[in-house]
Amino acid sequence: MKFYINATLAFAMLLCTAVVLAEPFVSGGAIGSQTDDGYNALGPVVVQPIEFPHNTHAGTMGINCMYCHTYARRSAVSGIPRLDKCMGCHNLIESVKDKPRIKQLFAYWEKKEAIPWLKVHDLPDFVRFNHERHIQRFYFKDGRPVREVCGYCHGDVASMTTARRVKALSMGWCISCHQKDHQESATNLKTSNGPNDCWQCHK
């Protein structure tokens, strides 16, 4: 009996180890890969109502992120643009009006319904993250390019269609940047850190 339990335990442990070891290979360790429960390595896989092409808008067209995500520079949240923001341009762009995704957009507009976009970079409720502080510091004060500044946390969105979460957004990951000595600007060699007090982010 004793041997039987030990053998079962050993087998179970072996199985667990094998699964843990094999996991990166099975899932490929890639960010885009998805498990059955709709999660990948960095969180839930989000399927948006319209496959919004960030690569066209921010990449090809080179539109500033803050043209649509307009609150990022003056609020804690960056905001998802309202439908009339999309229509403001797309009403006037005749060349793409027959494209399937634009037809979807116009369908929402005709129905007078908001597009139910889903949140991709969803932080836990106990975290107080402020877009304004980061944008004011790195974009307006330091004058770094907007794609780089937003990309610190959001990755290179200009090369994606719908935005995907490519950074860990965990506490250790935040701290790793906050503890770095950031040069105050391109011409000013003085460095400073981000705040490391618990209550800056935990609420």
Added chain:
Amino acid sequence: MSLSNLIKNWSSLRVKRPYQDQYKNADYKWGMVIDLDSCTGCNACTTACYAENNLPVVGKESFSKGQAMHWLRIERYWGEGTELAQFPDHGAQFLPMMCQQCESAPCEVVCPVGATHHTPDGLNSQVYNRCIGSRYCSANCPYKVRYFNWWQYPERAWPNPLEKQLNPDVTVRSKGVMEKCTFCVQRLTAAKNQARTDGRRVADGEVTTACAQACPTSAITFGNMADSQSQVAKIWARQQVELASDKQDKKDEGLRGYRIFEELRTYPSVLYLERVRNSDA
């Protein structure tokens, strides 16, 4: 705090706190003044605190077991040992009691996991994620202003659709963590953020706590003590109470300002103004 930080700032970290003029060059040191002469014991501050900070109403049974979650409570005193005791109907005195945000807090040193610590602007913080619920801090708090979540209150206190009244800027605490008055840190953070964007310091009166805002008699004054022109700093100076001193050396007679349990060397950030009693009444 990284190891390199620790080594670099070793000498400043080895200083006994608080010390004289500790916040002289700091931007913020939040403080409070409560005028007991103005306090009518109406409980508006407590109600405001419940609304602002997502405090659960625990119910009669839990309350009788001492499990109430009121971060700010009104204590009643019946003038024991004085002639006021003869007139219990007339002699009730009220004292709003909340976390005193001690500069040398007894709760901070005993936390086994560092869930409570001192912030640079002089607040005694409580990080719910880090708390393991040992309740040692509560045992060590002389003011008994730390409250423990004995139950999973969210479902009990805010059944659907009451959860919509919750303040999104404040965490809804779960079972097994300690909590306490934060001086409405979510408001302070928002005000500091706005001030930082404008490139200035938070002005006096720009931000206040929920209790001070709700007080009908303006008994509670809240502000930045690092700003010598603020209302609180002026009252502290007028009452000749020194933040970093455990024994006040008052030059003038008849000053009402005192801090509770000052002799325990907790160096509280809340100043109380004694009630003026008419002993002939």
